[in-house]
Amino acid sequence: IRHMEKGNQSTIMEFLLLGLSSHPEHQQLLFVLFLHMYLITVLGNFLIILAIAGDSQLHVPMYFFLSNLAFVDICFTSTTVPKMLVNHIIGSKVIPFGGCLTQMYFVFVFADMDNFLLAVMAYDRFVAICHPLHYATKMTHHLCALLATGSWIIANLNALLHTLLMARLTFCTNNVIPHFFCDVSPLMKLSCSDPSLNEMVIFTEGGLVMITPFICILASYIHIASAVLRIPSMKGKWKAFSTCGSHLAVVSLFYGTIIAVYFSPSSTHSIKKDTAATVMYTVVTPMLNPFIYSLRNQDMKRALIKMVSRKRFPA
Numbered sequence: 001i002r003h004m005e006k007g008n009q010s011t012i013m014e015f016l017l018l019g020l021s022s023h024p025e026h027q028q029l030l031f032v033l034f035l036h037m038y039l040i041t042v043l044g045n046f047l048i049i050l051a052i053a054g055d056s057q058l059h060v061p062m063y064f065f066l067s068n069l070a071f072v073d074i075c076f077t078s079t080t081v082p083k084m085l086v087n088h089i090i091g092s093k094v095i096p097f098g099g100c101l102t103q104m105y106f107v108f109v110f111a112d113m114d115n116f117l118l119a120v121m122a123y124d125r126f127v128a129i130c131h132p133l134h135y136a137t138k139m140t141h142h143l144c145a146l147l148a149t150g151s152w153i154i155a156n157l158n159a160l161l162h163t164l165l166m167a168r169l170t171f172c173t174n175n176v177i178p179h180f181f182c183d184v185s186p187l188m189k190l191s192c193s194d195p196s197l198n199e200m201v202i203f204t205e206g207g208l209v210m211i212t213p214f215i216c217i218l219a220s221y222i223h224i225a226s227a228v229l230r231i232p233s234m235k236g237k238w239k240a241f242s243t244c245g246s247h248l249a250v251v252s253l254f255y256g257t258i259i260a261v262y263f264s265p266s267s268t269h270s271i272k273k274d275t276a277a278t279v280m281y282t283v284v285t286p287m288l289n290p291f292i293y294s295l296r297n298q299d300m301k302r303a304l305i306k307m308v309s310r311k312r313f314p315a
Helices: 024-054 061-090 097-130 132-138 141-167 184-190 196-229 234-262 271-295 298-312
Strands: 003-006 009-012 014-017 094-096
Touching: 014 061, 014 097, 024 061, 024 271, 024 298, 061 097, 061 141, 061 271, 094 097, 097 132, 097 141, 097 184, 097 196, 097 234, 097 271, 141 184, 141 196, 184 196, 196 234, 234 271
Parallel strands: none
Antiparallel strands: 003 009, 014 094
16 A cells, blocks of 8 residues: 655555455345446436426426436435445455545535435425415525525535545554445544544534434424325325325435434444445435335326337337
8 A cells, every 4th residue: 555754654545445345255245236226226316317307297396306316316326336346346445545535525415415405305395285375486496496506505515624624634554444435434533633623523514514404304394294184185194194204214214324324422333333324325215216206206107107108109
């Protein structure tokens, strides 16, 4: 492993990503499993984007944000899984220090975007269900563009802050990352300098960025539940609660794993626990989103069938 001399101290310039398992028989199984999960994620989310773009009836705020979520999920999974698969094929686990920081930056960006888009979609459903007569005047194209642009700006600024703070740390002894990508928690554990500032920023600014949208989601769904309970038809109530239940399942999965990894005391962390949690929100959740958010939706089913029929029978 290459080192760079810095005064009397050598600084690590490369890391080793151990992956999910060191056992050869497990590695083969995990490679096949993650390859299939990645392909399903990319294909499922790409079909959602194509279906929404090709159906004029879906050019409304709800599906605008859903297409953004599908794009972000493709990028999110592509930030970590392909590198892991390539490492397995070529038999190398090395990642340069700069590449490690770049990967961490994009993980932060797309995790934040998932976070913001879940909140915006919850707000959109709140306006649609609780204020249906004012929906067209409130959820304008200008507001939708502003919410999407603002989310991208805040996500990139937040990722840049944490990446710059990580870049100031020194890594001089151990360079082995017991993970399948460069995550902030295992990197801080490897640092031979004081990471207390990084931890403080994660718990304060990082907590604010993650918890604020989560509170907005909870508030939106509380109002939605209150409005649904006033629906006289049991069929209408069940349909609305079924949809909200699916959304809340993804929200719980996404936020539960992130809070377990980043906002619990470092003394409670273990390698297996953190790895399992990050697999859930970086791989499993993006794979499930097309099914939960779209295939349970009659409009999306119609658009997908229409798109496939148009491809098979152009005339």
